[in-house]
Amino acid sequence: MSISISEQLQARILDLAVDIQQVPAPTFEEKERADFIEAQFRLLNLEQVEQDEMGNVYGKLSGGSGKPLLVSAHLDTVFPMGTDLTVKREPGKIHGPGIGDNSVAVAALIGLAWAIQALNIELPGDLWFAANVGEEGLGDLKGMRAVMEKMKDQVAATIVLEGMMIGFVCFQGIGSRRYRISATAPGGHSWGDFGQTSAIHTLVRLCEKLTYLEVPTMPKTTFNIGVIEGGASVNTIAETANIQLDLRSESQEELQKLIQQVDDIVMNFDAGDAKVEVTTIGDRPSGGIEKDHPLVQLAINTLNDLGMTNADLRASSTDANIPLSIGHPAICIGITDGRNPHRISEYIDTEPLGKGMEQLVRLVIKAPGVV
Ligand SMILES: [Zn+2]
Known part of the structure; x- marks a missing residue:
C-alpha cells in the first residue's frame, strides 16, 4: 500500500497548525479553540459533530463494518492567556508557543480527514475524532476522562496524537x-x-x-x-x-x-x-498494554516501513493513561519533530510531518484489523 502525503497537503496542515496555535487555549479556557475546531469538523462534513458540556469536540467519518477507532488530540496549552503567540517561520521550522504541543497534532486530526478524502480511502470501520480539553497540568486529563466515558463502548481502540516526538509509541501510562x-x-x-x-x-x-x-x-x-x-x-x-x-x-x-x-x-x-x-x-491513573499487543506491534511495524527503525517505546503521562487505565487498547504517537515543549521557545521541524501523517493514515486503515 502506497500512501503519500503530498507537499501541498503538508503545507495545508502546517498552515492550519498555525491558525490553531493563534487561538489561545490555556487549560480550562479552551472554548474559542474548541469552537474553531468544531467549525473545521463541520467544513469537513464529519457526521455527529458536537461539543460536550466540557468543551470536547467530536466528529465521525463513516467506514465499513470493521471495528471503529477513535483518534484524539488535546486542545489545551500550558501558556496563560495573554502570552505572546507570535509565530516565526523559517525553512524547515515553525517557532511559536504551543505549535508542537499540541496545535500540529490537532491539525493532524483534520489533516487525517483531508488525506482520507483526497486519497479516496475506504475506511474499514468508523473513524471517530475527538479534540479534547484538559490534558495539561491541573486539567488532570479531565477532557479525556469524559471522552472515554462517552466513547469506550463505541470504539475498539484509541490513538492519541502528540505533536512532537515522531517515532514515539507510548502504551504505558505513568x-x-x-x-x-x-x-x-x-x-x-x-x-x-x-x-x-x-x-x-x-x-x-x-x-x-x-x-x-x-x-x-x-x-x-x-x-x-x-x-x-x-x-x-x-x-x-x-x-x-x-x-x-x-x-x-x-x-x-x-x-x-x-x-x-x-x-x-x-x-x-x-x-x-x-x-x-x-x-x-x-x-x-496508570495502566498499560503489553509491548506485544497487536496495536503496539502495528505501530512499530508502521514506523519500520517508513524507515524509522528506532521506535521510542516508553511509559509516559498522556491522555492515553485514561483508556489504558480501564483496559482499553490505546497508544500515543507523535506527528513530527520539535523542541522546547512548554517553553516560549517551542518549535517544530516541518520535514518529518509527511512521514508522521503517513504513519497515521496507515494506522487507521490497519488497526481495525488487529484490535
Ligand atoms: Zn501535549
Missing part, C-alpha cells in the same frame, strides 16, 4: 497523584512572640519525613516536593505555608503504596496547634 499540603499556625512576631507555632517550621518538619519515602526502582516510582511557599517576612513567625508534592509510578499498585506512606506520615504527624491540610491537585 500514574500520578499530586498533593498540596498546607499548614496554618498562630504565627506572630519573631522576637516578641517567640515560641508561638510557625506554619513554616511545622511544614519543614513534615517535609523532612517525606524526603525519606521509600520507592522501588522497578517499576519506576518517584516522588518530588516541587514547590514550597509561605511566610510573610524574615521577622514574622509564619501563619501559612504550603508545598506541592508529586508522586508517580508505572504501576498502580506501587503508586497506591506510596500514597499510603504519605497518608501515614501525615496522619501520624504531630502538628501541635498548627493545622495541616492535604488537598489532591492531581490524580492520573
Whole structure:
C-alpha cells in the first residue's frame, strides 16, 4: 500500500497548525479553540459533530463494518492567556508557543480527514475524532476522562496524537497523584512572640519525613516536593505555608503504596496547634498494554516501513493513561519533530510531518484489523 502525503497537503496542515496555535487555549479556557475546531469538523462534513458540556469536540467519518477507532488530540496549552503567540517561520521550522504541543497534532486530526478524502480511502470501520480539553497540568486529563466515558463502548481502540516526538509509541501510562499540603499556625512576631507555632517550621518538619519515602526502582516510582511557599517576612513567625508534592509510578499498585506512606506520615504527624491540610491537585491513573499487543506491534511495524527503525517505546503521562487505565487498547504517537515543549521557545521541524501523517493514515486503515 502506497500512501503519500503530498507537499501541498503538508503545507495545508502546517498552515492550519498555525491558525490553531493563534487561538489561545490555556487549560480550562479552551472554548474559542474548541469552537474553531468544531467549525473545521463541520467544513469537513464529519457526521455527529458536537461539543460536550466540557468543551470536547467530536466528529465521525463513516467506514465499513470493521471495528471503529477513535483518534484524539488535546486542545489545551500550558501558556496563560495573554502570552505572546507570535509565530516565526523559517525553512524547515515553525517557532511559536504551543505549535508542537499540541496545535500540529490537532491539525493532524483534520489533516487525517483531508488525506482520507483526497486519497479516496475506504475506511474499514468508523473513524471517530475527538479534540479534547484538559490534558495539561491541573486539567488532570479531565477532557479525556469524559471522552472515554462517552466513547469506550463505541470504539475498539484509541490513538492519541502528540505533536512532537515522531517515532514515539507510548502504551504505558505513568500514574500520578499530586498533593498540596498546607499548614496554618498562630504565627506572630519573631522576637516578641517567640515560641508561638510557625506554619513554616511545622511544614519543614513534615517535609523532612517525606524526603525519606521509600520507592522501588522497578517499576519506576518517584516522588518530588516541587514547590514550597509561605511566610510573610524574615521577622514574622509564619501563619501559612504550603508545598506541592508529586508522586508517580508505572504501576498502580506501587503508586497506591506510596500514597499510603504519605497518608501515614501525615496522619501520624504531630502538628501541635498548627493545622495541616492535604488537598489532591492531581490524580492520573496508570495502566498499560503489553509491548506485544497487536496495536503496539502495528505501530512499530508502521514506523519500520517508513524507515524509522528506532521506535521510542516508553511509559509516559498522556491522555492515553485514561483508556489504558480501564483496559482499553490505546497508544500515543507523535506527528513530527520539535523542541522546547512548554517553553516560549517551542518549535517544530516541518520535514518529518509527511512521514508522521503517513504513519497515521496507515494506522487507521490497519488497526481495525488487529484490535
Ligand atoms: Zn501535549
